Amino acid sequence: MNQNTFSVDPTGLAHAVDTPTVELADGDTFDIRIAPVATTIGDSQVRMLAYNSSIPGPTLRVRQGSEITVHVHNDADMDATVHWHGLRLDNAYDGVPHETQPPIEVGAGFTYRLRFPDAGLYWYHPHIREDYGLDMGLYGNVVVDPIEADYWPSVDREYVVTLDDVLIEDGGIVAYSLDGPTHVAMGRFGNVMLTAGATSPTWLANAGEVVRFYFTNTANTRLFNVALPGARMKRIGGDEAASYAKRLRSRRFGAADDPCPSRAERRKLRQTLASAVGAGPLSRLHLAMPDNLVVRPSALKRSKRSG
Ligand SMILES: [Cu+2]
Numbered sequence: 619m620n621q622n623t624f625s626v627d628p629t630g631l632a633h634a635v636d637t638p639t640v641e642l643a644d645g646d647t648f649d650i651r652i653a654p655v656a657t658t659i660g661d662s663q664v665r666m667l668a669y670n671s672s673i674p675g676p677t678l679r680v681r682q683g684s685e686i687t688v689h690v691h692n693d694a695d696m697d698a699t700v701h702w703h704g705l706r707l708d709n710a711y712d713g714v715p716h717e718t719q720p721p722i723e724v725g726a727g728f729t730y731r732l733r734f735p736d737a738g739l740y741w742y743h744p745h746i747r748e749d750y751g752l753d754m755g756l757y758g759n760v761v762v763d764p765i766e767a768d769y770w771p772s773v774d775r776e777y778v779v780t781l782d783d784v785l786i787e788d789g790g791i792v793a794y795s796l797d798g799p800t801h802v803a804m805g806r807f808g809n810v811m812l813t814a815g816a817t818s819p820t821w822l823a824n825a826g827e828v829v830r831f832y833f834t835n836t837a838n839t840r841l842f843n844v845a846l847p848g849a850r851m852k853r854i855g856g857d858e859a860a861s862y863a864k865r866l867r868s869r870r871f872g873a874a875d876d877p878c879p880s881r882a883e884r885r886k887l888r889q890t891l892a893s894a895v896g897a898g899p900l901s902r903l904h905l906a907m908p909d910n911l912v913v914r915p916s917a918l919k920r921s922k923r924s925g
Pocket residue numbers: 701703704743874923924925
């Protein structure tokens with residue numbers, strides 16, 4: 619193996635666990651440990667990185683207006699920070715290395731104080747070597763539940779789903795260089811699609827139910843066409859304005875496009891009766907993510923990559 623790359627060897631690592639949802643109340647404290655894990659993708663045992671041993675990391679569920687403390691300990695293979703994507707919080711806790719905090723060295727920790735003034739979907743990820751860390755599994759969601767009871771239309775179920783891809787060759791993840799990104803500025807295309815960290819996950823729903831999906835594109839490069847075959851979808855919130863009123867059969871998610879509505883969008887959302895997914899006669903919901911999606915950068919709006 620090239621000594622100039624991060625390890626790809628899963629030997630001896632504990633296997634990844636399922637992603638838990640952790641409900642945290644105002645004033646609570648939560649510990650996050652960053653460390654390598656072994657996980658199975660298709661027929662391959664691979665080495666990835668994880669928050670608390672799960673990919674995605676724990677889904678934190680908090681109430682709008684609350685504050686929590688998160689202690690992060692870094693047992694991975696490079697410096698880390700945790701950036702809380704989209705959250706309005708004190709600059710000191712935004713996870714920008716050298717600007718708002720020193721990098722968390724291997725073996726060290728950092729304590730973040732998080733506030734949640736706005737309802738919606740957010741996520742967390744490193745802000746050092748995003749090409750490597752994000753791709754290897756360092757991402758997790760934060761769902762901020764609104765104070766207003768009728769903020770969202772009522773639904774029968776909710777699912778939080780990350781969309782990602784990873785590059786597998788010869789039964790292992792293609793190694794990343796220790797020196798820096800080698801493909802594009804912040805990442806590379808994969809050849810295996812990961813939905814909620816898995817290659818073919820399913821979600822259960824009863825016929826006729828309305829299901830709200832919270833999608834986050836955690837890929838550092840790829841866009842995804844997302845569809846629930848046989849079900850109607852309606853977008854009710856997102857990073858950029860405008861499409862929430864349309865009915866969608868498939869939806870293209872831009873890199874780092876997290877469905878976190880702006881203030882103006884939220885006002886409009888409250889004026890619509892939009893729900894998320896009008897499920898047809900299905901008992902299992904399969905997300906279809908064709909891996910032959912043609913990506914045409916010229917057709918894309920400008921969007922921040924990983925900020
Ligand atoms: Cu981000």
